[in-house]
Amino acid sequence: MLPANQPRQFYRGGASIAALRGGGDDREFGPEDWVASTTTRFGQDESGLSRLPDGQLLRDVVSADPQSWLGADHVSAYGESTALLVKLLDAGQRLPVHCHPDDAFAKQHLGSRFGKTEAWIVVGTSGANPVVYLGFRNDVTPEAVAEWVRTQDSSAMLGSLNEIPVKPGDTVHVPAGTPHAIGAGVFIVELQQPTDFSITLEWQGFLTDAEGALLGLETATALETVNHSGFDDALLASLIKRTGGLGEGRVPLLAEDAAPFFRAERLHGSAELDPSFGVLIVLDGSGELHCANGSPLPLRRGATAVVPHAAGQTRLEGDLTTVLCRPPSAGSHT
Known part of the structure; x- marks a missing residue:
């Protein structure tokens, strides 16, 4: 964190x-x-x-x-930024x-x-x-x-x-x-x-x-x-x-025109996260982030965390509401 x-x-x-x-x-x-x-x-x-x-x-x-932090496709598109x-x-x-x-x-x-x-x-x-x-x-x-x-x-x-x-x-x-x-x-x-x-x-x-x-x-x-x-x-x-009335599962947050610049979702409860550089902000509740290797990361309201691409397929578990922010997909860069 x-x-x-x-x-x-x-x-x-x-x-x-x-x-x-x-x-x-x-x-x-x-x-x-x-x-x-x-x-x-x-x-x-x-x-x-x-x-x-x-x-x-x-x-x-x-x-x-x-490459570990951002992934090969991202590095090809954006370098080490x-x-x-x-x-x-x-x-x-x-x-x-x-x-x-x-x-x-x-x-x-x-x-x-x-x-x-x-x-x-x-x-x-x-x-x-x-x-x-x-x-x-x-x-x-x-x-x-x-x-x-x-x-x-x-x-x-x-x-x-x-x-x-x-x-x-x-x-x-x-x-x-x-x-x-x-x-x-x-x-x-x-x-x-x-x-x-x-x-x-x-x-x-x-x-x-x-x-x-x-x-x-x-x-x-x-x-x-x-x-x-x-x-x-x-x-x-x-x-x-x-999007305030949408409180289930994964809620895409941004307008379509934002996709070439960044991505964001609000996640309610447990969720699978694909490999990607990501920034997590916990708005409410508590839970854990589980990676393939290593101990679970405890999360609670107000916590912020950075997730490297090398963490692989990860999973949020618990009764928590989070915002997941990610860079644009490599194929959307201008």
């Missing part, structure tokens, strides 16, 4: 992570727990990386034996309006194979009106977005987005380029491509300056990442799933 990994962030949160894990560490600025992370925070050497219980960095042990970043994210305050670059932009301007498409699995909410914000309601001109960013017009930015009430079990796919924000009181499991690239459009009151908000890029270049198209009801319906 993995220890908590909560690098300090600029926004408040962390109480829901502490409550899930059953500990007392609800640090005010620990709203993100990077689970089984081989990704560093932008511009940092080690911050964000997960350590295994023996103290080794997961990044280093994967790099030393990628896990192609996945998983977080627990507890929004103790509303996050700023921001977006993320796609693969093509990341390759051209940031020297990375991966951009940052992401998805949210809502696992808890608090407050009177838990909401997320996703995509512009109507088409917006690049000039209007540039002016909002120049003047830091928070009300115009937030008011232009689709405001979506959420409850536990809801999932949201967030394609790269989509302007978005997460409201206060929303607690999610977040799957992402393995980067820390954020274009923070609404930085005033959150970050110290525009340079840090835009990854050091020129403003005009950074704003090329923004999708200016309006998201109508049909498009929103294709990105959002409501």
Whole structure:
């Protein structure tokens, strides 16, 4: 099992992570727990990386034996990258309006194979009106977005987005380029491509300056990442799933468009797991993970674990509810 990994962030949160894990560490600025992370925070050497219980960095042990950890097909498609970043994210305050670059932009301007498409699995909410914000309601001109960013017009930015009430079990796919924000009181499991690239459009009151908000890029270049198209009801319906009422067996959680980027299921009770690199988060109950070799791994509410491909066919046993996060299948990479 993995220890908590909560690098300090600029926004408040962390109480829901502490409550899930059953500990007392609800640090005010620990709203993100990077689970089984081989990704560093932008511009940092080690911050964000997960350590295994023996103290080794997961990044280093994967790099030393990628086929055992990831499987031959995955390594053929993605090299020694896990192609996945998983977080627990507890929004103790509303996050700023921001977006993320796609693969093509990341390759051209940031020297990375991966951009940052992401998805949210809502696992808890608090407050009177838990909401997320996703995509512009109507088409917006690049000039209007540039002016909002120049003047830091928070009300115009937030008011232009689709405001979506959420409850536990809801999932949201967030394609790269989509302007978005997460409201206060929303607690999610977040799957992402393995980067820390954020274009923070609404930085005033959150970050110290525009340079840090835009990854050091020129403003005009950074704003090329923004999708200016309006998201109508049909498009929103294709990105959002409501799975809270599905409580049996295996529940696929994400929109179809997420498949080239990552996979996630909610598992209720015992389940067979095919060989794969995977990240397990236990939402409720207790049980064990059984592998072909070695002793069973005890699991309980709040536990997080990383499963290597070399574990082979594994089995969850017990009265527990888990989220299994996996990278894209090797055949789906772009």
